[in-house]
Amino acid sequence: xxxxxxxxxxxxxxxxxxxxxxxxxxxxxxxxxxxxxxxxxxxxxxxxxxxxxxxxxxxxxxxxxxxxxxxxxxxxxxxxxxxxxxxxxxxxxxxxxxxxxxxxxxxxxxxxxxxxxxxxxxxxxxxxxxxxxxxxxxxxxxxxxxxxxxxxxxxxxxxxxxxxxxxxxxxxxxxxxxxxxxxxxxxxxxxxxxxxxxxxxxxxxxxxxxxxxxxxxxxxxxxxxxxxxxxxxxxxxxxxxxxxxxxxxxxxxxxxxxxxxxxxxxxxxxxxxxxxxxxxxxxxxxxxxxxxxxxxxxxxxxxxxxxxxxxx
Numbered sequence: 001x002x003x004x005x006x007x008x009x010x011x012x013x014x015x016x017x018x019x020x021x022x023x024x025x026x027x028x029x030x031x032x033x034x035x036x037x038x039x040x041x042x043x044x045x046x047x048x049x050x051x052x053x054x055x056x057x058x059x060x061x062x063x064x065x066x067x068x069x070x071x072x073x074x075x076x077x078x079x080x081x082x083x084x085x086x087x088x089x090x091x092x093x094x095x096x097x098x099x100x101x102x103x104x105x106x107x108x109x110x111x112x113x114x115x116x117x118x119x120x121x122x123x124x125x126x127x128x129x130x131x132x133x134x135x136x137x138x139x140x141x142x143x144x145x146x147x148x149x150x151x152x153x154x155x156x157x158x159x160x161x162x163x164x165x166x167x168x169x170x171x172x173x174x175x176x177x178x179x180x181x182x183x184x185x186x187x188x189x190x191x192x193x194x195x196x197x198x199x200x201x202x203x204x205x206x207x208x209x210x211x212x213x214x215x216x217x218x219x220x221x222x223x224x225x226x227x228x229x230x231x232x233x234x235x236x237x238x239x240x241x242x243x244x245x246x247x248x249x250x251x252x253x254x255x256x257x258x259x260x261x262x263x264x265x266x267x268x269x270x271x272x273x274x275x276x277x278x279x280x281x282x283x284x285x286x287x288x289x290x291x292x293x294x295x296x297x298x299x300x301x302x303x304x305x306x307x308x309x310x311x312x
Contacts, residue, residue: 001061002278005286006037012293018042030055035289037061037282038068040269041250046072057298059288061281062087062272064221065302066194074306081298083284085140087272092144094271095189095219098243099149102215103128103187107265125240126213129153134185135160135172136202137192137220143169145189157184160192182209187217194221204229207239214239219271222247227258234263245271 006015013035016026023042026033030052038044039061046069049055058068060082073080101107105123112119133149135142138158146156150171158172159181168174175181178201182188188210192198202225207216216239218225227248233239241263250269252259259266272281288298301307 001037001039002282004279005282005284008283008286009289012290035059035292037285037289040064040067042067044068044073049073049076049078052076052078057081057289057292059083059285059298060302061285064193066221066223070303074303077306079292079298079307080302081288081300082302083281083288084300086280086284087274087277088140088144090274090277091141091191091219091271092148093274094245094267095141095145095191095217095243096148098217098219098245098265098267099133099187099189099215100128102217102241102243102265108262128187131155131186132157132184134158134175134181134188136178136181136188136190136224137198138163138168138172138174139191141219142189142191143172145191146171149189154187157181179206179209182206186210186213187215189217190220190224192220192224194223199223200226202226202230204233207233210239212237212240216242217244218242219245222250222252227256231257231261234261241265245269 003017006017009015027048030048031054033052034054035057036044036055037059044058044067049069049072055078057079058073060068060080063082063084065080065082068080070080103125105125109123129152132155135146135156135158138146138160142158146158146169150156156172157175158168159175159178163174165174175184190202200223204226207230216230230242234242243265245267246269258264288300291298
């Protein structure tokens with residue numbers, strides 16, 4: 001974590017950094033904390049929240065809050081806030097990189113060349129221009145991916161049940177269901193949060209709709225994709241490839257077939273990491289903590305409904 005944000009709070013708080021203590025020590029002393037700034041790798045379950053008797057706010061260093069038991073936080077009067085959009089450009093750029101690298105067989109070509117094989121043949125693939133990309137979740141990140149890919153000459157569809165027509169980017173046509181998105185797309189790029197509603201929704205049946213030249217890109221959350229189904233359709237040649245930055249378990253078991261599959265490019269959950277985004281997430285996460293200290297509501301409260309009667 002960039003230290004800029006937490007260090008800005010030293011005038012109002014004693015700040016403990018992860019390198020100063022272990023997760024176990026944090027768990028053992030959780031009752032002393034009034035605020036937590038958490039990255040995705042730090043799990044905050046209900047039992048931890050229940051023992052955090054002084055906790056006022058959990059500020060997520062990023063957007064997704066699937067590592068935080070938000071319902072438990074609400075029950076115990078703990079605000080949960082995040083930093084939406086802080087890493088949107090970084091994730092969108094990475095998603096585009098995975099898409100292009102997968103479509104252009106760059107990993108295969110690089111690996112062959114590193115192993116001493118020079119060949120200008122065998123890597124031919126369809127162009128992206130004229131293909132249809134389906135954006136699963138069209139918020140800050142998905143909208144940027146739509147603009148990037150429209151610039152390549154791709155047609156852009158999106159499925160996002162929380163998006164209205166007047167919020168839809170001009171490059172995008174909304175579809176009415178996730179099934180329709182896969183049926184009409186050649187490529188699907190995932191940019192939706194992991195929730196009970198989205199977990200496991202990218203199945204073999206939907207992937208097959210992409211066709212033998214189809215591609216999947218996921219820089220959102222791994223649990224959205226049924227990874228066993230993905231391997232099955234890749235092995236059957238029912239889609240062409242996948243670019244993945246996130247996985248159902250992290251760190252994953254690297255002995256799984258997914259990580260040695262020749263049609264899959266993987267990166268270790270780094271899409272949201274850039275010099276600019278790391279600093280912005282840090283500063284905005286700290287701003288959330290300061291707002292609560294000042295008796296205010298942060299701009300991005302995730303569980304606002306639980307606090308509608310509070311006089312902040």
